[in-house]
Amino acid sequence: MLQELEGAGKPARVLLVTDDPRTAVLIGEMLRAGWTTGLVVSHTGSVADATHELLDHGATCALIDLAGEPSPIPALEQLCATVSHIPIIAISDRSDEEFDVTAVRAGAQDVLVMSELNASVLVRSVRHAVVRKRSEAALARQALHDSLTSLPNRALFFDRLRVALDRSRRTGRAVVVMFLDVDAFKTINDTLGHSAGDLVLTVLADRFSRLLRPMDTVARFGGDEFTFVFEGLDSEPETALLAERIRASAALPLAFAEEQLSISVSIGVTIVTDPKTPLEDAIRHADTAMYRAKDLGGARFERFDAAPAAPPMPDADLEPALRQALARSELRVHYQPRVSLNGGTGLVGFEALVRWEHPERGLMEPVDFIPVAEESGLIVPIGDWVLEQALDQVERWRQSRPEVTISVNLSGRQLQDAGLLDRVTTRMRRGGHDPSVLCLEVSEEALAADPEAASRQLAALNEMGITLAIDDFGAGDSSAADLQQMPVHILKIDRTLVSRLTAGGADSADVSAAVELGHRLGLCVVAEGVETDEQLAQLRDLGCDGAQGFLFSQPMPQEGVCSLLGNR
Ligand code: C2E
Ligand code: CA
Ligand code: CA
Numbered sequence: 001m002l003q004e005l006e007g008a009g010k011p012a013r014v015l016l017v018t019d020d021p022r023t024a025v026l027i028g029e030m031l032r033a034g035w036t037t038g039l040v041v042s043h044t045g046s047v048a049d050a051t052h053e054l055l056d057h058g059a060t061c062a063l064i065d066l067a068g069e070p071s072p073i074p075a076l077e078q079l080c081a082t083v084s085h086i087p088i089i090a091i092s093d094r095s096d097e098e099f100d101v102t103a104v105r106a107g108a109q110d111v112l113v114m115s116e117l118n119a120s121v122l123v124r125s126v127r128h129a130v131v132r133k134r135s136e137a138a139l140a141r142q143a144l145h146d147s148l149t150s151l152p153n154r155a156l157f158f159d160r161l162r163v164a165l166d167r168s169r170r171t172g173r174a175v176v177v178m179f180l181d182v183d184a185f186k187t188i189n190d191t192l193g194h195s196a197g198d199l200v201l202t203v204l205a206d207r208f209s210r211l212l213r214p215m216d217t218v219a220r221f222g223g224d225e226f227t228f229v230f231e232g233l234d235s236e237p238e239t240a241l242l243a244e245r246i247r248a249s250a251a252l253p254l255a256f257a258e259e260q261l262s263i264s265v266s267i268g269v270t271i272v273t274d275p276k277t278p279l280e281d282a283i284r285h286a287d288t289a290m291y292r293a294k295d296l297g298g299a300r301f302e303r304f305d306a307a308p309a310a311p312p313m314p315d316a317d318l319e320p321a322l323r324q325a326l327a328r329s330e331l332r333v334h335y336q337p338r339v340s341l342n343g344g345t346g347l348v349g350f351e352a353l354v355r356w357e358h359p360e361r362g363l364m365e366p367v368d369f370i371p372v373a374e375e376s377g378l379i380v381p382i383g384d385w386v387l388e389q390a391l392d393q394v395e396r397w398r399q400s401r402p403e404v405t406i407s408v409n410l411s412g413r414q415l416q417d418a419g420l421l422d423r424v425t426t427r428m429r430r431g432g433h434d435p436s437v438l439c440l441e442v443s444e445e446a447l448a449a450d451p452e453a454a455s456r457q458l459a460a461l462n463e464m465g466i467t468l469a470i471d472d473f474g475a476g477d478s479s480a481a482d483l484q485q486m487p488v489h490i491l492k493i494d495r496t497l498v499s500r501l502t503a504g505g506a507d508s509a510d511v512s513a514a515v516e517l518g519h520r521l522g523l524c525v526v527a528e529g530v531e532t533d534e535q536l537a538q539l540r541d542l543g544c545d546g547a548q549g550f551l552f553s554q555p556m557p558q559e560g561v562c563s564l565l566g567n568r
Helices: 021-034 045-055 072-082 097-105 119-144 156-172 185-192 194-211 236-251 279-295 315-325 366-375 381-396 420-431 444-449 451-463 479-483 497-501 509-520 532-542 558-567
Strands: 012-017 039-044 060-063 088-092 110-113 175-182 219-222 224-231 254-256 257-262 265-272 300-303 329-338 345-356 362-364 404-412 438-443 465-473 490-493 524-527
Touching: 012 021, 012 045, 021 039, 021 060, 021 119, 045 060, 045 072, 060 119, 072 088, 072 097, 088 097, 088 119, 097 110, 110 119, 119 156, 156 175, 156 219, 156 279, 175 185, 175 194, 175 236, 175 279, 185 194, 185 257, 185 345, 185 362, 185 532, 194 219, 194 224, 194 236, 194 254, 194 558, 219 381, 224 236, 236 265, 236 300, 236 490, 279 300, 300 451, 315 345, 315 366, 329 381, 329 558, 345 366, 345 381, 362 366, 362 381, 366 381, 381 404, 381 420, 381 558, 404 465, 420 451, 438 444, 438 451, 444 451, 444 465, 451 465, 490 509, 497 509, 497 532, 509 524
Parallel strands: 012 039, 012 060, 060 088, 088 110, 265 300, 345 404, 404 438, 438 465, 465 490, 490 524
Antiparallel strands: 175 224, 175 265, 219 224, 254 257, 329 345, 345 362
């Protein structure tokens, strides 16, 4: 047992910290009397000396005599914090339970009373302290490392990044964050089995670790994702060179069974120069760049560049301009296809998305003006106009494709508007539209604002035969019970959830839960923001009914839809 304390053959080394030479001699003798294998006892007179000694030479265990210490607990605390890997036993001159508890909280493994000491008590205490410290260390290691690759895990990565960003706040030097994802990892797992997948991950972990300097971090972030933190890279070319080395090291051939696997990876790089950048943003930027690398075909790295911010325009200016936009015919409607995943990927309809062709700012996205429209109430006439345009268009398209439908967004403000039903009824009647052609989308957030009023309005629209969808599901926190109250037919899963579907399938739990919930309530489940083939494959696996996203098409003007339908 005692030999285990220092590995076979090596003596155990115990450091005594006491300013009383008599105590040092006494304890040294007790230790030697109780010890059966090799033992080296050394002695220092102060906590400061002990700290240096332990940092420089280590020890199996340290015993600190607190009797002569003017402020025993702070001294103990400081020592334990500085050499947290070495078990420390405190020795006090009186039996005092309160003091013992405080000493243990300060980091001591045990507290012994000088007058009660003998050889066997002392040796047993040392032995237990060492064993306990080892298992603590093993647990701490497990909690912060990935068991497959032994790399730091996500939690430790966050910690390292936080420390790096803090340091950059002081030094002013940039921090580089990289986000790496293995291309087509799911195919490797699916075709060659999980042991092949595991091998790929361990080999990559090993290759990446070898490339790095001791101060750098590579972590297994989850699934087939690795993340890196670098400090002190001084130039962009240096960063690019490193990303390229990492990419190339992953691409080296790898033997599995009889097969030669060729692996490629996509890497997103962000250079954090603004020390105020939040940690989450740094990771998100690297992740975004990684996705761009994937979109460009994978097997490459891409640098994140923040889109230049639009020239700031106070909302005060925006509102009167928006008021005139309708009259000046500056609004446009773009349409994004929605496809069915139930057998093939057939086109089932389009979603109408408004844009504003601002005379000075160019084509503006809804995020930049819908909030102003909502606040000012302008969303009511704008929404009405979008509805009219969309219904007119869909009737034209249905001449060649009678099955296509049109979805139009309703904001919370519109839902609270008492005149909504009248206006929709009038529109439908005037155009002679079949209500089943129209789907109205209401966001989870808009529903949550006033669930009772919302559910009354929706019930009336439902009566009319209009299809209803819950939009952006998963972005808010509505419950299954809330959903059950609503007379809706379609559940659209928010694109932030879909974007987390990675090649390894690590983060599919939220989407899977949403699909399950939707189906349990008898709803058709549609995923929005589908951008990659991997996401599509996973959505199919999860049983999702429909999809929308850049993978199929960006929103496009009406002319685009015509040529899309004409070409088919
Ligand atoms: P939404 O209803 O969730 O619309 C989908 C948004 O996702 C659209 O943004 C679309 O361009 C974008 N999108 C579609 N596929 C992808 C993809 O694969 N990746 C990514 N990253 N994005 C994708 P858009 O057009 O900017 O519209 C933003 C929001 O503005 C809409 O979100 C909707 O809430 C609101 N909105 C748009 N038009 C109208 C309207 O006529 N009336 C009302 N009340 N709100 C509207
Ligand atoms: Ca929508
Ligand atoms: Ca949406």
